[in-house]
Amino acid sequence: MKIIFLNLSFLFLIILNDSVPGVAYQIGDVATDFSLPNVDGKMVSLSDFADAKGFIVIFTCNTCPYSVAYEERIIALDKKYSEEGYPVIAINPNDPAAIDGDELSDMKVRAEEKGFTFPYIQDVGQQIYPQYGATKTPHVFVLQKDGTDNIVRYIGAIDDSSRSPKEVKKRYVEQAVDALLAGKSPTTTKTKAIGCSIKTL
Amino acid sequence: MNPNRILFLLLVTWYSFAQQKDVASLNYEQLKPLLFQKSERVQVINFWATWCAPCIKELPYFEKLNQRDDVEVLLVSLDFPKHKQKRLLPFIEKYKIRSKVVHLDDANETFWINQISTKWSGALPATLIYNNNRRGFYEQSFTKEELYAEVNSYF
Numbered sequence: 001m002k003i004i005f006l007n008l009s010f011l012f013l014i015i016l017n018d019s020v021p022g023v024a025y026q027i028g029d030v031a032t033d034f035s036l037p038n039v040d041g042k043m044v045s046l047s048d049f050a051d052a053k054g055f056i057v058i059f060t061c062n063t064c065p066y067s068v069a070y071e072e073r074i075i076a077l078d079k080k081y082s083e084e085g086y087p088v089i090a091i092n093p094n095d096p097a098a099i100d101g102d103e104l105s106d107m108k109v110r111a112e113e114k115g116f117t118f119p120y121i122q123d124v125g126q127q128i129y130p131q132y133g134a135t136k137t138p139h140v141f142v143l144q145k146d147g148t149d150n151i152v153r154y155i156g157a158i159d160d161s162s163r164s165p166k167e168v169k170k171r172y173v174e175q176a177v178d179a180l181l182a183g184k185s186p187t188t189t190k191t192k193a194i195g196c197s198i199k200t201l
Numbered sequence: 202m203n204p205n206r207i208l209f210l211l212l213v214t215w216y217s218f219a220q221q222k223d224v225a226s227l228n229y230e231q232l233k234p235l236l237f238q239k240s241e242r243v244q245v246i247n248f249w250a251t252w253c254a255p256c257i258k259e260l261p262y263f264e265k266l267n268q269r270d271d272v273e274v275l276l277v278s279l280d281f282p283k284h285k286q287k288r289l290l291p292f293i294e295k296y297k298i299r300s301k302v303v304h305l306d307d308a309n310e311t312f313w314i315n316q317i318s319t320k321w322s323g324a325l326p327a328t329l330i331y332n333n334n335r336r337g338f339y340e341q342s343f344t345k346e347e348l349y350a351e352v353n354s355y356f
Contacts (some may be wrong), residue, residue, distance in 0.1 A: 005228065065250075065252045160311065162310065194314070194315070194325065
């Protein structure tokens with residue numbers, strides 16, 4: 001019996017290894033909070049948002065063309081959902097030592113230029129993105145608050161057309177947040193899109 | 202050298218140049234046969250884009266690999282369709298890319314990323330290596346040594 005159990009747990013490990021590199025959040029997991037510096041000089045934590053019902057956490061950056069292509073759509077998401085209780089929290093996971101243009105000072109310039117209405121914070125020391133299992137920019141995690149916990153409800157792309165906002169047919173993040181606001185579970189919980197690898201040394 | 206021969210050489214030069222520059226834009230269904238070829242050679246499929254700095258860094262290793270008789274390299278560009286003429290084609294010409302290049306132009310990303318590998322999150326660079334017995338997917342950058350060691354493990 002013991003041998004069977006050991007074999008089963010070994011099998012389970014293989015399955016885990018096959019599906020995700022390292023540890024990554026799955027739907028239903030509790031997401032970690034953090035305290036990271038924002039472009040306005042203050043520190044930002046999820047626990048600061050007492051009135052929020054959840055969060056649209058987006059790992060994004062200054063330097064990835066896919067992130068840049070989504071900037072307007074990220075601003076629109078925050079405008080639409082922050083008042084409904086789902087603010088956007090943008091986190092830059094790149095190590096600024098590994099790529100030009102992703103220093104906090106660069107992020108500040110971009111946030112001002114584009115008029116970001118949401119926190120744009122730096123994953124100092126690259127401690128947070130590996131816990132979420134973010135692999136690229138942009139990479140979205142929709143979280144729903146449950147007491148003091150934040151539960152992962154959606155992982156993936158913002159919509160189904162990175163190339164052109166005009167050709168969007170499925171607004172994945174909007175569908176997920178709309179479902180949560182209506183007290184339902186999102187029907188699409190995982191999607192994929194091309195993005196830039198997260199830059200580390 | 203007579204004028205006819207010069208003209209002929211010019212034509213040949215122009216033709217090979219035009220060949221190199223002609224990069225097909227494919228949707229996933231059109232790309233798919235290239236990802237499942239029956240061949241004695243090890244197939245190395247690199248997914249890249251001209252805007253992807255780590256992709257550009259490792260591109261020479263793939264070019265070098267492509268010179269081997271027992272390996273076939275395919276570079277699948279994921280440049281935005283609007284940048285094919287402006288960025289992709291000039292890049293190929295400037296760096297004299299010899300490996301075969303195709304441009305994947307298919308908006309249904311969730312579908313084809315999972316088709317290519319369920320392990321792939323969509324981050325670039327990414328590489329598929331396969332032969333008749335084995336397939337491996339690598340969502341990572343390679344050093345020259347790592348790439349050669351990985352490819353050699355297929356023999």
